[in-house]
Structure formats: C-alpha cells, structure tokens
Amino acid sequence: MSMRQPVFILSEDSEVTKGKDAQENNINAAKAVAAAVRTTLGPKGMDKMLANTLGDIVITNDGATILEEMDIEHPAAKMVVQVAETQEDEVGDGTTTAVAIAGELLKQSEDLLEKDVHPTIIASGLRQASHKCQEILNQEIAKKVSIENEERLKKVAETAMTGKGAESARDTLKEITVNAITAVADKKEDGYQVNIDNIKIEKKVGGRAQDTQLVEGMIIDKEKVHPEMPKSVENAKIALISAPIEHKETEVDAEIQITNPDQLQQFLDEEEAMLKKLVNKIKESGANVVFCQKGIDDMAQHYLAKEGILAVRRARKSDLKKLARATGGNVVSNIDEISEEDLGQAGHIKEKRVSNENMLFIEDCKNPRSVSLLVRGGTEHVVDEVERALEDALKVVAVAVEDGKIVAGGGAPEVELAHRLREYAASVGGREQLAIEAFANALEIVPRTLAENAGLDPIDALVDLRNKHEAGEKAAGLNVFDGEVIDMWEAGVVEPLRVKTQAVDSASETAVMVLRIDDVISGGSGSGGDQPDMPGGPGGGMPGGMGGMGGMM
Structure with a gap:
C-alpha cells in the first residue's frame, strides 16, 4: 500500500494555534488588557504613568489614553482596544467600563467553555442578554433630561x-x-x-x-503682524480672508527685461499700487480687523497698520471656520469681492499676554455659535x-x-441589569441561559471594581447592592467615599444613557467575536514579512487574505 503524500497549504514558518488553545490564548490576551485599565475605574481609581521611547511621559487614568499609548501587539488584545476606541468616539467616557465588561464577559465565557458549552451557544446567549440590556436601559432605567x-x-x-x-x-x-x-x-x-x-x-x-x-468668542494663538497695529479694537468688524494679501504671481513663467533703473522703479511702484489697492478694498468694506489664512506681504502690513487695521496672518483654516460661526462672518476667497455683508462682528478684540506669549481674544460676539x-x-x-x-x-x-436621556452612576445600572438578567435567564431555558447568567455576573465587575479601587470589601458591597435592587431600589449605587449604598439620583451621580448602552453593546460584540475564533494562523515572512513573529501579520500562504488574523477580524 503506497504512503499518502501530506499536503502543505501554509508556508513552513507559519504557526497555527487550534481549538481550545487558540481560544484560551485570545481570552487571556483580552483579560490582560482589561486588567491593565481596571484599577483606573471610578473616583478612587489610580493613575498610570506611560513613557515612550522618546522619553515623553503621560500621566493619566483615562482608559482610552492609556490603551492608545500602550504598544499592544496581540490581535485579540487589539480587538479589546477597539472597544475603548469606539466608546471614546461615540460617547467620550466609559472606556474603562466597556473594556472591563468585555474582559469579564470572556472570563465568564471561559468557565462555560470548560464545562463543554459550545462557543456558538455562548455567543447566542450573550447576544440575547445584550439585547435585553438595551431594552431595560432604554425603557426602565433611563430618565429624561x-x-x-x-x-x-x-x-x-x-x-x-x-x-x-x-x-x-x-x-x-x-x-x-x-x-x-x-x-x-x-x-x-x-x-x-x-x-x-x-x-x-x-x-x-x-x-x-x-x-x-x-x-x-474665540482665542487665537497668534499676535498682530505689525508693531504699529492697534493692540485692541472696539466694535470690531472682522474680515476673514482665505487668499494671500500679496502681489499675484503670474500664471505662466514670464521674463521681464529691464533696460534702465526707471523701469525697475516703475515695476516696483506697480507692485506697491497693487498691494495698496488690496488694502483699500479691505478698508472700503468697513473692516478694522483682518484674519488671513495665507501670508501678508510686508508692504501690505505697513499699509494695514497705517489704516489702523489689526491683522493676523497664517491663521488655521479651522480657526477661520470657527471665527465665522462665532462672529457671523463669511470666509472670503477673493479680496476684490469683499463687502460689508461678509464681515463678522465682535464687541472687542484684545491682545493679551498669557504665560509670556501674546494671544488674541475675540470677545462679546453677538450670538457666538463657536x-x-x-x-x-x-x-x-x-x-x-x-x-x-x-x-x-x-x-x-x-x-x-x-x-435627552441619562442614567444613575455608581454601578447602579449594572447591578439592576444583572438582577433583571438573572430573572430573564430562567425564562429562556436551554444552555443559552448559562450564557445569560454569565453576562449578569460579568456586569457586576463594575461595582466590584469600584469597591476594590476604593479599598472596600467587594463581596460586602455586592451583597448590599443586590439586596437593595431586589427590594426594588433601581438607583441604588455604591458611595465609594464611605462604602454606603445610596440612591445615586439623590447623590447627583449621573451619566448619559449612551455611556451604558454603548459599553454593553461593544463589549458583548467583541466577546462574541473573540469566542468564535477557533484557529489563529500567524503567517511567517511569506509575502509582506514586516512582522514575522506577530500573530496576524501578513503572509501565511493561504489564499483569499486568510494569512493572518485579517481574514478573521
């Protein structure tokens, strides 16, 4: 009987991690990310000091900033970092909460995997639980504002x-x-x-x-371009110009032959006259302040100063847009067409010295939209x-x-959701109810961490919280300063509803995605070869972009 020839579809230096090993590896990486930021949660959270290779130091307890500054390589860990990024973009707060819930969901799921519950059943249960959370948060926990x-x-x-x-x-x-x-x-x-x-x-x-x-109004980190210009202007009429206040360059390359000094003088006079005409256009519009996105010629600066017009050059495009909103003006691209209707208005503009640098303050705008x-x-x-x-x-x-909706803080929504999910799990039946109960346990990581970071006993705190919520007190949360369980609405600890809905949503989606991965194929230096040892790098020899994690994320 002839020996069958093995078929190799991956390059020799590719690594494949399969089944339970792959899941365990991914879950551990995700838990490590969550553990890195967990200690920063809540009013009593600690700070992290992050130093990069250049020696720059960042000291913060902002979850998004910490994860952004950390140089994370593992692909599953990167997926958890994306939870923080999404939370930051969508809401701006609650990044640590979202990451902690994602990490705990995977930790709880790991226990179910060890009991031989299939990943797709866990995923289905987590999705159901997440959907139920959104419903409860929107309809029963949130209040209007x-x-x-x-x-x-x-x-x-x-x-x-x-x-x-x-x-x-x-x-x-x-x-x-x-x-x-x-x-x-x-x-x-x-x-x-x-x-x-x-x-x-x-x-x-x-x-x-x-x-x-x-x-x-606006603060512009610039100073006037000419020392003779006024330091402050009352009843400012502001011209916002995106074109340079300089003599125009010719469209085509031209050569001018000058045979005697009079012609040179004539040429210079013409340039000067052109600049004077531009300045006159600005003055005729009624403007006494100019913000220019481009350059202002030295001669033009002199003429503007003579007319008592305060001018700033090289202003940022974004600043011009904000100035237009703040002062009600229009950004003009052609100085010849500038008119009084285009001018913005402000009560006064003043050059002030802040930390040994001059800045312009545009204040008393009529209806500042910026x-x-x-x-x-x-x-x-x-x-x-x-x-x-x-x-x-x-x-x-x-x-x-x-x-227009807010919820109580201090771990109150998470404990209420956990309490309600346990009730819901009993009505679901099947193995999915194990995953729903795991979701409930995972949500309690928030009050538990708040207690731990405040030096309180997390088990005592959780027992007290559960008792209050079972007695119907939906807003009962943990006062980390004295360890008491109090009504968070009365204490004034409130957050936007979206902080919670987004955290639950993105944490559960990421947990499901990580759970469904059963093979990790890390390519060698096959095609791109930038990161040979990196799981999820390029190469790997499988068709259709499956070389690394790219085909799985």
Whole structure:
C-alpha cells in the first residue's frame, strides 16, 4: 500500500494555534488588557504613568489614553482596544467600563467553555442578554433630561470628571462645560445637535486649573503682524480672508527685461499700487480687523497698520471656520469681492499676554455659535490631564443633550441589569441561559471594581447592592467615599444613557467575536514579512487574505 503524500497549504514558518488553545490564548490576551485599565475605574481609581521611547511621559487614568499609548501587539488584545476606541468616539467616557465588561464577559465565557458549552451557544446567549440590556436601559432605567436642565447637566459633567486629575477644579470646569455646550448646540426639529469641534481648546502652562476660562468668542494663538497695529479694537468688524494679501504671481513663467533703473522703479511702484489697492478694498468694506489664512506681504502690513487695521496672518483654516460661526462672518476667497455683508462682528478684540506669549481674544460676539476654552495648570502634565477631563465632560454633556436621556452612576445600572438578567435567564431555558447568567455576573465587575479601587470589601458591597435592587431600589449605587449604598439620583451621580448602552453593546460584540475564533494562523515572512513573529501579520500562504488574523477580524 503506497504512503499518502501530506499536503502543505501554509508556508513552513507559519504557526497555527487550534481549538481550545487558540481560544484560551485570545481570552487571556483580552483579560490582560482589561486588567491593565481596571484599577483606573471610578473616583478612587489610580493613575498610570506611560513613557515612550522618546522619553515623553503621560500621566493619566483615562482608559482610552492609556490603551492608545500602550504598544499592544496581540490581535485579540487589539480587538479589546477597539472597544475603548469606539466608546471614546461615540460617547467620550466609559472606556474603562466597556473594556472591563468585555474582559469579564470572556472570563465568564471561559468557565462555560470548560464545562463543554459550545462557543456558538455562548455567543447566542450573550447576544440575547445584550439585547435585553438595551431594552431595560432604554425603557426602565433611563430618565429624561433637557438642555434647559442646567443643574442635571452639571452633574453629568461632574460625574465624568470625578477621579480625573482635574477634580480639584471641577466646580469651575462643570460650569464652563455646560455653558460651552449650551452655546454651540444647534436646534433641530427633533431636539439638538452638538458638534464638539465648534469648541476650541487652547492650552497654556501657568496659573491653576481653576483659572481655566470660557471665552464666548474665540482665542487665537497668534499676535498682530505689525508693531504699529492697534493692540485692541472696539466694535470690531472682522474680515476673514482665505487668499494671500500679496502681489499675484503670474500664471505662466514670464521674463521681464529691464533696460534702465526707471523701469525697475516703475515695476516696483506697480507692485506697491497693487498691494495698496488690496488694502483699500479691505478698508472700503468697513473692516478694522483682518484674519488671513495665507501670508501678508510686508508692504501690505505697513499699509494695514497705517489704516489702523489689526491683522493676523497664517491663521488655521479651522480657526477661520470657527471665527465665522462665532462672529457671523463669511470666509472670503477673493479680496476684490469683499463687502460689508461678509464681515463678522465682535464687541472687542484684545491682545493679551498669557504665560509670556501674546494671544488674541475675540470677545462679546453677538450670538457666538463657536466658543473657546483656555485651559490652565501648574505643569504641562496637569494642563494635559485637565484638557482630557474637559474633553470627556464636553462629550458626555453633548451626548446627554442630543439623546435627552441619562442614567444613575455608581454601578447602579449594572447591578439592576444583572438582577433583571438573572430573572430573564430562567425564562429562556436551554444552555443559552448559562450564557445569560454569565453576562449578569460579568456586569457586576463594575461595582466590584469600584469597591476594590476604593479599598472596600467587594463581596460586602455586592451583597448590599443586590439586596437593595431586589427590594426594588433601581438607583441604588455604591458611595465609594464611605462604602454606603445610596440612591445615586439623590447623590447627583449621573451619566448619559449612551455611556451604558454603548459599553454593553461593544463589549458583548467583541466577546462574541473573540469566542468564535477557533484557529489563529500567524503567517511567517511569506509575502509582506514586516512582522514575522506577530500573530496576524501578513503572509501565511493561504489564499483569499486568510494569512493572518485579517481574514478573521
């Protein structure tokens, strides 16, 4: 009998991890990511110091920032990092919660795999549980909030900042946050839309975090182009120009022959006259301030200064757009066509010195649809952390205004969901109910971690919380400062509904995706060969892009 020749479909240096080993490897990687950020959760969470190869240091307890700065290689771990990225993009807060739930879902699923429950049954149960959570959160746990309810919105901002580096200044910052969001919110037929890009954040080291201020207008980190220009302008009429204030270059290459000095003088006079004409056009429109996206010729600067016009060159395109929203002006691309209707208006523009640098403050705008925040702090690390806390607060308040729904914090929604899921599991039957119960257990990682990070006994805290929720107290959460279980609505610990719905959704989807992977084929240096040892690198010799994790993600 002839020996059968084995068939090799992968290159020799490809590695294949199969079945239980592959699942175990992926689950451990995901749990490691969750463990890395878990200690930062809640008001009593700790900070991480991250140093890169260049020696730059970041000190933060913001989950998204930590995972962004960490150099994560494992493909399953990267999938968990994507949970944090999605949470950050969609809501701006709750990244640590989302990652912790994803890690715990996989840990609970691992126990079921060991009991020989099939991954597809676990996946089906997790999906059902996730769907039920969304239903309960939307219909039974969430409460309404409107843009007029400033006190509630301030509580949303305060909750987002609690435990961050900016906590000492949170009274100032929550006020600033709500005022900024209220200013830039656009009314739509069915509510409000908030574009955070209309809030400009400028950072300057110096002063304290409490010195952070909101300018109902714009701050431009530039100074006037000519020393003779005025330092401040009252009743500013602002021209926003995207074209250069310079003599025009010819479209084609041209050569000019000059045979005597008079012709040279004539040529220079002509250039000067052209620049003077441009400046006159600006003056005739009534403008007394100019923000130019491109360059301003030295001679043009001189003429603008003579006319008493304050000018700034090389302003960012994004700044011009924000200035247009803040002052009601239009960005003009052709100076010949500028008119009074195109000008923006502001009560006054002033050049102020901040941390030994000049900045322009455009204030007292009639109806500022774009505003600026000037973030201060004693050191660069403090300023960066205040900025991160502010960005989180701005995003969550914006989400609360857009969705019009908020939930209690302090682990209350998670315990309520876990309680309700256990009831639901009994009605489902079959092996799926094991996965639904696992989901319930996984959600309790949030209150358990809040207790651990505060130095409390997590088992005692969980028992107290479960008892309150079984007695019908839906908003019972953990007060990490004294270990008591209290009503979170009364304590003012509130978050946007989307923080929870997004965290549950993306965590369960990622857990399902990781569970369904039963083979990991890590390609060798086959085709691309950039990362030979990296599971999920290029190559691997399988057709149709299956060489690495690419075909599975």
